[in-house]
Amino acid sequence: MSLIKLSLPQTGVHLYESKHNKGAKVSNHYHDIYQILYALDGDGTLKIEETEYEFTRDGMVLLLPNSSHSIQTKNKLTVLVLAFSNQISTSTEIEGILQFFENRSHHFVLDQFTAGSIRHLLRKMLFEQTEYDVLFKYAIPTYLTDILITLARLKMTSNYRDANEMRSDQIRDYITRHYFENISAEELATQFGISTRYMNGLFKAKYNMTPLQYLQQIRIDRAKQLLLETDKEIVSICFEIGYETISTFYRTFNNLVGLSPHKFRVNYYSHTLEETELT
Template sequence: MELNQISPYIRVAMDSVIESPWTIEERMIWDYELLFLMEGQLEVRVEEQIYEGRPGDVFFFKPGERHAIKSKGTQTIRQPHVHFDLNVLPDSPDVTVSFKSIEQMSEKEKEWFRTDLLSTSPYFIPNHFRPRDSAHLERVLFDLIREHETKPPYYEFRVKSAMLDLLAILLREQYYGGKANKEGQVEFLSEIRTYIDRHVNQNVTLEELSEKFHVSKFHLIHLFKTMFQMTPIQYHQYIRMERAKNSIQFSNTPLSQIAEQLGFANIHTFSRAFKTVMGKSPSHFRVNR
C-alpha cells in the first residue's frame, strides 16, 4: 500500500444515539467502518471472536468480515461512526452501507467488497482496542462528522484530511502500543496518566511526578511522549482546558468560577493558558455555543 496515494471516500459519518435494546444482526460490509463507543455497553462478535465494548473503546470493521452487534443493559448507546473506502473507486458513489449477510447479497453486491489493506503489518488495525488518547480521536472524528453533515464549501478536502488523521491515529496506537508493551511500560504510564486525570483541578509539575513515581524527569518525558504523543504537562494542560471548554459551552458557570475550579490563581492566568492550548479565548466558546 502506497501511503502517498491514499485518498479516502467517506460514505457515512454520523453521531448515532440509540435506545437499548439495539441489535445489528450478522452482516458483512463492503467497506470499512470505524465505530467509537461513547456511551453504553456493547457485545460485538467479529467472525468467532466476541468483544465486550465499554465507553472509550474503538471497533474497526473490515470488508468481508462477518460481525454482529448488540447492546448490553438498558443504557442508551452513543456510537459516532464512519463508513469509508480507503481510496475513491469508480463505484464508490454507488456502494451503500450493508446490513446483509453474504447469503442475502446479489451477485452484483458481492462485487462491491473492497480489498482489505489494513489486516497485515505494518498497517494492521485490530477489530477492537482502547485508545490511549481517546480525546484526540473523538475530536477528529467529530470534526469529520460535522464537515460531512453540514457540507460547507470545499468540505471534501476537510473530510479526507480528517479521515487520514484518524487512520494515522489508529496506526500510531498500534505502533506505539506495541513498542510500549515490549518495554513493559503500559501499566506504569497508565498509572501516571490516571494520577494526572485525578489532579486536573490543580497544578501538576514534572518534579512532583518524578518524585512520586521514582523516575527521572527526562525519562518520564520520553516514555510519556512515546505513548501519548505529548509530555505529561502538555497532557495535563490539555485535559484541563477540555474540561474548561465543556463547562463554558454547556453551563452558565461564570468564567472566573471555572478558572477557580480548575486551580488557576485568577481569570487572567486562566484565559492566557486557555488561549495557548485551544487557540481561542474562553469567551469565544461562550459566545459561539
C-alpha cells in the first residue's frame, strides 16, 4: 500500500475530476489529507480498509487521512474528488463537524433530494475555483463546510443505516410502491445501479428472501386482502396486483398460502357463516 501525495492550492481545498475507464483498477493506497469522493456517473466497487461497497452514481465517501482505499470499475467511472488539508480541518467549524464521523471513513448512498443539494454545492465550488473575484478563498471553505454538514446530518439521522442496509430498504420500498408493475430482477437491479447477484445477496442478508420473493409475498398479501374484503372477480384481482396470467397467479398463491384463491375465499366465508350461526 502506497502513500499518494496530493498538492493543494492556497485555500487548502481542491475539487477536481478523476476518470477511470471500464475495467480499470486503482490499487490500494492512502493520502495524508482528507478526501470526499462523489460518483458523478458510472459504477464500480470501492474498498475502504477491509470493507467493499458498490460505488455508483450519487454514492459519496468521506476518507480520513491514512485511510486505505482502492477502486475497481465495472463501467467507465467519473468521480469528483474534494480534497482538503489537515490545516483546514482544524478550523473551529470544520473540526467540530468532523467529530460526528467518529474518527472513521464513511460511505453514503444519497437520496435524490440530498444528491441534488450536494451537486449544487459542488457546482458552486467549481465556479469559485475559477477565482471569479478576491472572495473565492472565503467562499470555497464555506461550501466545504456545507457539504460536511450535509453528510454529518446523514450520519446523525436516526433512520440512517450503513450504505448496504439503506440500499436494501430502498429496494424493499420500491417494490412495495410498484408491486403491481411488471418487475424483473434485472430491471430492478438496473434501477439501483447494481448487479442482480449483488442485489439478491444484499437483500437476502437483511430480509431472508430475494427481492422477487418479497414481490410475490406483497402481491399475495394484497390478493388475500382483496379476496376477503371485496367481491371482485379473481381474474380482476390477478390483474390488479400485477400478474399477467391467471395460471401464474393461481400457482404462486397456492405455493404461498396452500390453497387456491377460490378455496381461500370460500373457506373464509364458510368459517364466518359458522361463527354467525353459533352466535
